[in-house]
Amino acid sequence: MLNERNPIPVKEAIAKVQACYQTGQTEWVPVTEAATRILAMDITADHHVPPFDRSPYDGYALRSDDTTGASAEQPKKLEVVGHIGAGSVHSEPLTDHQAVRIMTGAAIPKGADAVVMLEDTAAEEIEGRTYVNIMKPSAQQQNISFKGEDVQKGEVIIKKGTEINPGVIALLATFGYASVPVAKKPVIGVIATGSELLEVSEPLEPGRIRNSNAYMISAQLERAGAIPRYYGQLADDLASSIEKISAVLEEVDFLITTGGVSVGDFDLLPEIYQALEADVLFNKVAMRPGSVTTVTTTANNILFGLSGNPSACYVGFELFTRPLIDHFLGKRQIGLPAVEAVLDVDIPKANPFSRFMRGYYYFQDQTVFVQLAGKDKSNMVHSLANANCLIELPGGTAGFNKGDRVLIHRLGE
């Protein structure tokens, strides 16, 4: 009953899971639904940006030669032969002492090689014709946004694996991607175990608690870019549990179970893994919380056996399941981004195992600080709500002091 389990280091456990690397498929979605998805192909420019030489200001397009020697006292007078807004084109080339009144974004007329801003000019009507007085000389190419100066046609403008933010959306629209190739989201099954669990809408009963893990994990899955599919709870009966899990494995890309992985007498998962002939990658990790986290593989699926303890469940997901989702989506960032922070609290107690404590990082004076997100008992859901990172404390014989440099894993980015 009390199986021997050999704890392996966290890094080794993560590496074992990542070796199960699997990339998902591509699907095309309308650009209006592409935000927050992951690009599945490199995006190239279908035209130069700007697509033509254009004016960055409201003003007059002119030939710079015509402005030589211009001054406030001796302005150069040019005839205004056209008036164009963005989207319009002036068809006749400019000749000597001609100018075209031009608005921001409009194409520079042929023959013109500079733009003078409106505020540096004065218009004048003489015998029904319009003239503009130029007060200072204009350099060649002054105030022109040149074709292709921002982006060259054919250039890769966004790499596959990029998360589509509003700026990327702007580029996709600019280059005519009415539909966009994105990574298909993995569908991940969630099954809760534990005869103590009530569903969220059930009233409390003696000795029982409500199932919070399945809902929490579903939200973590959505945040990671996956589609959660909750299959309810396992029955206490082994045979029907095996049947249910076998059926679910056919329908999902990965499967997460919560609870039932300890060496407790009512923990069914170890027997289920055996019945499924699943290959156990590990069933004990040298970490707190979540040391009983178990990952197993079948012929064509991966089962994440997360702890039934909410904090351990949360941490197990972020450390082990999330990197595989990142791989599936083809993301460039695999796993939570880790950065260094200054510990803003004493943690005197040592622990032989690596700890991943719920933390709250913040910025002050250009520095990243981190403190504990509330009390950190492993059965405490409360602090999970306030955490924006996991603080990694290496196992050892000494505690940690305020001012120590620690690694934090940023959540929710």
Place this chain on the structure above:
Amino acid sequence: MLNERNPIPVKEAIAKVQACYQTGQTEWVPVTEAATRILAMDITADHHVPPFDRSPYDGYALRSDDTTGASAEQPKKLEVVGHIGAGSVHSEPLTDHQAVRIMTGAAIPKGADAVVMLEDTAAEEIEGRTYVNIMKPSAQQQNISFKGEDVQKGEVIIKKGTEINPGVIALLATFGYASVPVAKKPVIGVIATGSELLEVSEPLEPGRIRNSNAYMISAQLERAGAIPRYYGQLADDLASSIEKISAVLEEVDFLITTGGVSVGDFDLLPEIYQALEADVLFNKVAMRPGSVTTVTTTANNILFGLSGNPSACYVGFELFTRPLIDHFLGKRQIGLPAVEAVLDVDIPKANPFSRFMRGYYYFQDQTVFVQLAGKDKSNMVHSLANANCLIELPGGTAGFNKGDRVLIHRLGE
């Protein structure tokens, strides 16, 4: 034609918009759809956590008095009178020299005042009865998670205005919130202006560009927690434009237009505002990009006249529209969170106006650094895709140096 406009400082402009503060309504959604929404009410605990005294480990619940003097050499032998998993209750109170085998999460039986972990015991069968040998004395209250030690019934566990992350979901589920009160998302209309604009699926034409702003703003709206509703482009004709905007104003919480707010000859918005008898809060801000950003109010709506220039449009949204969405949602954080960072690039050119440049911040050695997200010409869409913050550079006569302390406004959080 060339109206006089008086630029006002950015802070003043933001304050003018925020004075239009408006809070939206509350709606109830299933807990499975509540993630990323904003809580509209304080959430209180409907029961203690733990709801009963329970065991944090697999082991034996016992009476600590019975273990006095126990040692490896002289273990104390207790009779095992029950065996309970989480969710089960042992009904009979323990008496002298009795123990109950108990699994993690199960309720402590009456009479017991301590739990000994499985690994510190040895079981033994004698004449069909089960005993457990205890190797060391147990302190009163040892290894018991006490009722209410995490959360007290009635305690406010999450404040209104909090964004619902997976940890919050766990709390909502724990306390039986099958449906959750959240802030209703504002519906925000988007109208593009500019006769140069083609829609994303149209092929390019001379002098014209594709509309990217409407798609970009829609993605910014979604990221901010609003519902975008794109109403297409305004016709060139003033009368029909006024009619369209009037109609849209009846259907949305706020309205955003892109383009048409300059003093250019084809910029219709100033005339439309006049026709609508809209109150102009400002039509010029001492900032780059986006100095022409205009915000006006009608009797029961707010119109954000953002620039047609993509970067200016982007910045105008984040600085002026977003805080109002935050207010509408009742969020505690209003506007982009601003933190200090170390500038990792020289920006020698001074500008009399405040600048909001597209930046990319990153962490190194516990410090927040920021660099420019690509070239930063105001007509450049490209760098928006890479930006994760806006760098605020105060207006003045001097440039900025690598190592300077600057304020960054973090995007997308």
